[in-house]
Amino acid sequence: MCDRQSIRNKSNGCASVVAKVHLRKVNAANLPQCLQLKVKLEQQSLVAPVAKSLAEAYVNPNLYPMAIYDVAACGYEEPEIPVIGFTMYEIFTGVGFILRLMIDRQYQGQGYGKATTIEVIRRLKLYPEVEMIATSHLKGNERAASLYRGLGFKVWEIDWALSHPTEVYLKLEDSK
Numbered sequence: 592m593c594d595r596q597s598i599r600n601k602s603n604g605c606a607s608v609v610a611k612v613h614l615r616k617v618n619a620a621n622l623p624q625c626l627q628l629k630v631k632l633e634q635q636s637l638v639a640p641v642a643k644s645l646a647e648a649y650v651n652p653n654l655y656p657m658a659i660y661d662v663a664a665c666g667y668e669e670p671e672i673p674v675i676g677f678t679m680y681e682i683f684t685g686v687g688f689i690l691r692l693m694i695d696r697q698y699q700g701q702g703y704g705k706a707t708t709i710e711v712i713r714r715l716k717l718y719p720e721v722e723m724i725a726t727s728h729l730k731g732n733e734r735a736a737s738l739y740r741g742l743g744f745k746v747w748e749i750d751w752a753l754s755h756p757t758e759v760y761l762k763l764e765d766s767k
Contacts, residue, residue, distance in 0.1 A: 599711075608715065609702060610703050611662035612664040612706045613622070613661065614659060614660075616655075616656070621674050624673060625641050625674055625681075628676060628677055629696050630695070630696055630699075634645055634696075638691070643753075644691050651681075654680075655682075656679040657679065657680075658674045658677060659675050659677060659694070659707050660678035661675060675695055676695055676698065676704075677692075680715060682715070685720060685721065686721070686723050687718060687721035687724060689708065689711055689715075689726040690726075704738055706755060708738065708742055709742065724763040725761060725762040726760075727758045727760045728758070728759055729759075730758065746760070747760040
């Protein structure tokens with residue numbers, strides 16, 4: 592996805608730019624920037640640290656940690672623009688599961704979280720073994736709940752998920 596997309600704003604007819612992202616595997620070049628990502632103070636209890644996620648991915652080959660860039664990084668071997676966030680997904684038992692999503696505090700509120708989720712969904716749909724796409728968020732994380740609801744995620748009605756004490760599990764309706 593190496594282009595920006597203009598859309599018409601229905602209320603005033605003005606064109607605006609929709610955020611687009613470029614995802615790359617976490618590697619030696621972008622690792623230091625990934626480890627420096629910070630969310631807002633009030634969000635720190637809602638998001639796992641990048642270092643923890645990378646440690647989990649190191650020992651689990653089903654996990655895919657990705658650095659998030661603005662789409663302007665596409666096509667550059669070594670982008671001159673910064674990493675703006677981190678995401679990680681898992682493919683296991685027929686489910687493509689979005690495990691982590693964090694946008695650095697200075698890039699929040701610009702549509703990058705939504706753009707990243709859309710891009711991860713697009714990628715997960717490319718795997719033939721993925722029959723369903725799902726995610727979760729901590730109970731009380733209304734920002735995440737609103738993002739996922741807006742993209743078509745619904746409560747995952749499976750016993751173990753419904754009874755979880757701290758997480759809300761969601762599945763994407765019409766995943767394939």
